[in-house]
Amino acid sequence: MNEQKADLLNKLYSSVINLDPDMAEKVATEFVKNGLNPLDGIEEGITKGLEEMGGKFNKGECFLPELIMAAEAAQKGIKVFEAKIKQQGEKRKTKGRVIIGTVAGDIHSIGKNIVATMLGVNGFEVMDLGADVPTETFVNKIKEFKPKILGLSSLLTTTMPVQKEVIEALIDNDVHDNLKILVGGAPVTEEWAKEIGADAYGADASDAVIKTNELLK
Numbered sequence: 001m002n003e004q005k006a007d008l009l010n011k012l013y014s015s016v017i018n019l020d021p022d023m024a025e026k027v028a029t030e031f032v033k034n035g036l037n038p039l040d041g042i043e044e045g046i047t048k049g050l051e052e053m054g055g056k057f058n059k060g061e062c063f064l065p066e067l068i069m070a071a072e073a074a075q076k077g078i079k080v081f082e083a084k085i086k087q088q089g090e091k092r093k094t095k096g097r098v099i100i101g102t103v104a105g106d107i108h109s110i111g112k113n114i115v116a117t118m119l120g121v122n123g124f125e126v127m128d129l130g131a132d133v134p135t136e137t138f139v140n141k142i143k144e145f146k147p148k149i150l151g152l153s154s155l156l157t158t159t160m161p162v163q164k165e166v167i168e169a170l171i172d173n174d175v176h177d178n179l180k181i182l183v184g185g186a187p188v189t190e191e192w193a194k195e196i197g198a199d200a201y202g203a204d205a206s207d208a209v210i211k212t213n214e215l216l217k
């Protein structure tokens with residue numbers, strides 16, 4: 001990695017841990033102006049800062065207000081990167097419809113939004129239902145829009161079982177057969193995906209694109 005990129009990644013990381021949205025926006029703008037890959041800026045810069053803040057929160061070294069401010073700083077930078085990703089990936093949405101959302105009880109949306117953007121620029125028609133989505137809403141939207149893929153995000157260990165609940169509800173409502181289910185979120189694993197009967201697990205936004213393409217083969 002060249003020195004300039006390493007320096008900007010470090011500044012992105014710092015903007016999140018220093019709770020500084022203006023800096024996040026400024027550095028993200030500089031990052032894309034220099035022709036660097038926006039997804040790297042998100043995953044190797046901003047996400048590292050969020051992980052650091054999550055660790056501090058876990059150890060009681062920072063509290064919810066700081067976590068909220070860190071998320072705000074992160075989102076300011078991500079907005080710049082997402083605009084660039086969308087601009088680079090002006091493709092036709094031809095590969096099929098995907099519905100995505102974060103399960104009920106869980107308000108984390110940053111990672112899910114990145115996955116939705118990456119799927120969108122890679123040729124999928126994405127319908128993002130947002131965060132804290134009631135299980136019933138997933139069922140109704142799938143009945144209505146008949147997507148090929150459903151993406152379920154969960155960032156809390158306490159809401160992981162809701163992914164399973166959604167799959168069970170889809171089976172109960174007879175809308176599971178022609179649908180592939182992709183699960184993700186920091187605590188989610190390949191084993192968990194198998195255990196709950198999901199069709200695939202995506203570790204990050206790039207992996208989500210790879211797995212979604214594979215599921216449609």
Ligand code: B12
Pocket residue numbers: 043047050051053054055057058064067068071105106107108109110111112114115150151152153154155156157158182183184185186187201202203204205206207208
């Ligand atoms: C930012 C953040 C918040 C923000 C969220 C803002 C928002 N709009 O999203 C705020 C401050 C609101 C928040 C709130 C809370 N949080 Co919080 N939060 C985080 C933090 C620091 C970062 C999460 C994040 O955005 N990461 C960056 C993104 C890019 O990564 P990601 O989400 O993992 O997504 C990637 C992959 O997982 C994957 N992916 C994600 N979704 C999907 C979906 C599919 C289909 C696929 C294929 C892939 C995929 O691709 C993404 C891109 O690479 C994490 C710490 C951490 N290490 O994760 C804690 C963390 C998740 N939070 C935690 C907690 C406890 C909470 C609260 C309960 C705190 C409280 N006491 O109120 C509340 C939750 C309330 C609720 N009901 O949901 C804990 C969870 C612990 C646990 N074991 O469950 C963590 C781990 C912090 C910690 N170490 O203690 N949080």
